[in-house]
Amino acid sequence: MPIPQPPSRRAFLQVGASTAVGLNLPTLLAGRATAADRQTPAGKSKSVILVNLTGGMSHLDSLDMKPDAPAEIRGEFKPAPTTIPGVQVCEHLPQLATRMRHWALVRSLSHGENGHLPGTHRLLTGATMPNQRLTDLDNVLSRRDWPCYAAGLNFLRPRHDGVPNGVTLPHSLIEGPLTWPGQHAGFLGPANDPMLVTQDPNSPTFRMDTFTLADGTDPRRVDERRRLLEQIGAAGAGDPAFRGHQQRAFELLSSGRVAGAFQLDREPVRVRDRYGRNQFGQSLLLARRLVQAGVPIVQANMGIVQTWDTHVDNWGRLKTRLLPWLDQALAALVDDLEAEGLLGETLVAALGEFGRTPKVSNLPGETIPGRDHWAHVYSGLFAGGGVVGGRVIGKSDNVGAHPVTTSYTPFDVGATVYQALGVEPDAEIRDALNRPTHINAGRPVDVLFQNR
Numbered sequence: 001m002p003i004p005q006p007p008s009r010r011a012f013l014q015v016g017a018s019t020a021v022g023l024n025l026p027t028l029l030a031g032r033a034t035a036a037d038r039q040t041p042a043g044k045s046k047s048v049i050l051v052n053l054t055g056g057m058s059h060l061d062s063l064d065m066k067p068d069a070p071a072e073i074r075g076e077f078k079p080a081p082t083t084i085p086g087v088q089v090c091e092h093l094p095q096l097a098t099r100m101r102h103w104a105l106v107r108s109l110s111h112g113e114n115g116h117l118p119g120t121h122r123l124l125t126g127a128t129m130p131n132q133r134l135t136d137l138d139n140v141l142s143r144r145d146w147p148c149y150a151a152g153l154n155f156l157r158p159r160h161d162g163v164p165n166g167v168t169l170p171h172s173l174i175e176g177p178l179t180w181p182g183q184h185a186g187f188l189g190p191a192n193d194p195m196l197v198t199q200d201p202n203s204p205t206f207r208m209d210t211f212t213l214a215d216g217t218d219p220r221r222v223d224e225r226r227r228l229l230e231q232i233g234a235a236g237a238g239d240p241a242f243r244g245h246q247q248r249a250f251e252l253l254s255s256g257r258v259a260g261a262f263q264l265d266r267e268p269v270r271v272r273d274r275y276g277r278n279q280f281g282q283s284l285l286l287a288r289r290l291v292q293a294g295v296p297i298v299q300a301n302m303g304i305v306q307t308w309d310t311h312v313d314n315w316g317r318l319k320t321r322l323l324p325w326l327d328q329a330l331a332a333l334v335d336d337l338e339a340e341g342l343l344g345e346t347l348v349a350a351l352g353e354f355g356r357t358p359k360v361s362n363l364p365g366e367t368i369p370g371r372d373h374w375a376h377v378y379s380g381l382f383a384g385g386g387v388v389g390g391r392v393i394g395k396s397d398n399v400g401a402h403p404v405t406t407s408y409t410p411f412d413v414g415a416t417v418y419q420a421l422g423v424e425p426d427a428e429i430r431d432a433l434n435r436p437t438h439i440n441a442g443r444p445v446d447v448l449f450q451n452r
Contacts, residue, residue: 044449045384046346047345051284052302055307096327099334103390104383118139121180123410149299150167153418155429163257167258168195168298171197172196175306206262285329292340308322314369346385354378358374412443415442416444
């Protein structure tokens with residue numbers, strides 16, 4: 001089911017990856033969890049920011065370099081020292097190198113799916129695709145997908161304060177006829193979909209006004225309509241479920257917390273400049289503001305679906321744009337979270353669906369080399385939310401092809417996200433037919449939070 005594109009510049013924000021812009025509330029709010037009142041113990045984090053390196057960043061040219069490997073393995077970049085003795089990262093990540101005290105670098109992420117669509121589904125949901133097939137056309141977004149993290153949280157812990165449990169930005173993951181799976185609530189239904197932003201925060205026209213009252217609308221009239229609907233509901237008229245949807249609609253409209261987060265022009269110019277005047281930087285600035293507004297899960301897509309998919313011109317693309325943009329944005333994000341006392345309660349995870357092949361190669365007909373998909377081992381960064389920074393977890397072999405220590409899967413990353421937010425990974429969810437299942441089958445990466 002393709003995600004509709006926004007019909008106008010003003011209507012750039014969707015609620016739900018398959019919901020048309022404009023607060024289609026019966027669809028938006030239908031199908032809330034039958035476990036609506038179920039609560040889980042509070043976790044160490046209030047929020048999670050998932051920095052999605054769309055397409056798969058080359059671990060060998062960023063976080064797990066192999067300078068002693070043959071030329072066809074090591075690539076063109078040089079390693080640079082970090083503040084962790086003996087640990088090096090790419091020379092084009094200088095700000096990360098000076099802030100490694102915040103970060104746990106995991107070098108033994110691994111799974112068995114080299115396809116973008118099913119690999120992304122694993123990253124965004126912590127689960128495999130139900131009835132996964134062999135071709136991309138069979139792996140597109142559908143209501144058979146496993147729910148993304150925000151959807152799972154919303155099922156187990158719905159809110160009634162006008163703040164969504166999840167926001168995805170600055171766009172959905174679509175290329176041509178393919179819409180990447182795992183971006184919405186899947187079988188939990190559209191009521192649990194995260195809010196989807198579909199405009200570049202770096203655009204000079206960026207603003208968020210979908211959830212504010214239209215010009216000339218009297219807030220008192222809106223409140224009167226709400227009370228009238230409550231009176232009608234008390235009299236037994238109308239469908240109770242639909243009345244609940246209406247109530248949540250008023251919550252969205254009356255809350256200014258999220259709307260304020262989107263007003264990036266309130267940030268000092270020097271702050272916006274620190275993040276970088278590009279899509280990566282302004283997206284992570286917006287992610288920080290959403291966390292400040294109380295949003296538990298923010299998924300920040302670092303580019304379109306193929307942005308880090310460096311089959312061609314791997315080193316040119318990484319050097320001139322991708323690594324510098326990411327380096328600057330992550331540095332500003334962590335600096336601000338720490339300065340504002342939010343880092344301890346905000347888990348930040350930066351990773352893609354897989355890494356890149358150890359051996360440099362050329363696509364047929366291409367003269368500029370690159371690296372292909374490689375899920376057998378890759379790297380990710382984790383900070384905040386109780387993560388013990390300043391260390392490396394896991395190790396790959398001498399050519400960056402396979403883990404030689406304990407490996408961690410996207411399912412384990414998913415379990416870690418849920419546990420950080422106080423949701424037990426084996427918590428029960430139910431599909432549209434009321435069939436129970438566990439929200440996650442991975443094991444939390446507890447070593448991230450252990451001081452050893």
